Amino acid sequence: MDNEKIGKIIDIQRYTVHDGPGIRTGVFLKGCPLRCLWCHSPESQALEDEIAWFEIKCIGLANCGRCLQVCPTGALTKGPKIFSKFEKKEIQVIDFNRNKCNKCGLCTQVCPSKALYLTGKDISVDEIMEIIEKDRLFYRCSNGGVTVSGGEPMVQYKFVKELLKECKSRRLHVCLDTSGYAKWEHYKEVLEFVDLFLYDLKHMDTLQSKRLIGEPNELILENACNLAKAGAAMQIRIPIIPGYNDSEENIRATGQFCSSLGSAVKLVQILPYHRLGSGKYDRLGKKYYLEDLKPPGKEHMNLCKDIIESYGLKVIIG
Structure with a gap:
């Protein structure tokens, strides 16, 4: 099978x-x-x-323990005792030493409760299309379609191109949700297969961008301009992160930049910060750095909306 038609996904919703x-x-x-x-x-x-290790789903070593039996590196050992809400009693769970783990995935194959699970799955374009085709009636009745997102989908741009090409050959509406941080040459390869780019803008100051997302913003802004010049339709998406990118100065700079893209920008969507994914960090052995941050209030979101609308843009919240 053509490798460009096989990609790695985390989910299909x-x-x-x-x-x-x-x-x-x-x-x-x-x-x-x-x-x-x-x-x-x-x-x-x-x-x-x-x-990923989702401790709360473990049924206990006394009931199972299969993961200890198959782990080839000793990354899994007997761990602490916890009270299980499912078992209604105290159970002993594993201790997961990620430094010893070789990510073979054998433990995830034998875990009956999926307390241990792999975060990725290899899948072909054909397999994805089988799922997509099941909902064609809903697309037609709602003017919907397919959205390819991530992660950053352009990391797998060759696979994305094949997937988008197949969707367009079946006359499906296609959105590409992107951070804008990819080579322009790669965007050019998929441009003709995308009806609407969902394009993220996080911060207009390049130093703040580097601090907040790990990379400067020049490439992101340049690609947005190139997409607009190429005639692409864009829905700009701006996460509102209190204390990080929600100052009036940055919101105005963002509105001004969006306005400069002209008719390419069909809509600006501002997204209030939420903590819904924070628990996933612990499952992956990672640290979440915004534990104490609270979502922005309705009044502040409306203020951001008013500022961006003052640049002649259509804006929605959420």
């Missing part, structure tokens, strides 16, 4: 309504060059498979 118009199927790919402090999908960052 059906009946989504937040990532483009209408009812959609979202295909979420692994791999991202950015490390946004507020990322709600840490499992999407690494391109390679990672093993």
Whole structure:
């Protein structure tokens, strides 16, 4: 099978309504060059498979213990005792030494409760299309379609191109959800197969961008301008992170930049910060750095909306 038609995903979500118009199927790919402090999908960052440990789902070593038996490196050993809400009693769970783990995934294959699971899955374009085709009626009735997201999908741009090409050959509406941090040459390869770019803008100051997402913003802004010049339709998405990118100065600079892109920008969507993905960090043995940050209030979100609208842009919240 052609390797360009096989990609690595973290999930396929059906009946989504937040990532483009209408009812959609979202295909979420692994791999991202950015490390946004507020990322709600840490499992999407690494391109390679990672093993997640969801302690609360463990049924206990006395009931199972299969993972200890198959681990070839000694990364899994007997661990502490915890009270299980499912078992209604105290159980002994594993201790997971990630420094010894070779990510073979054998433990995830024998774990009956999926307390240990792989964050990635290899899948072909044909397999994805089988899922997508099941919901064609919903797309037609709602003017929906398919959204390819991540991670940053352009990390796997060759696979993305094949997937988008197949979707367009079947006359499906296609959105590409991107951070803008990829080579322009790669965007040119997929441009003709995308109906709407969902384009993220995190911060207009390049030094702050480097601090908050791990990379400067010049490439991101340059690609946005190139997409606009190429006639692409764009929905700009701006996460509102209190104390990090929600100052009036940055919101005005963002509105001004979006306005400069002209008719390419069909809509600006501002997204309030949330902590829904924070628990995933612990499962992956990673640290979440915004534990104490609270979501922005309704009044502040409306203020951001008013500022951006003052530049002649259509804006929605959420």
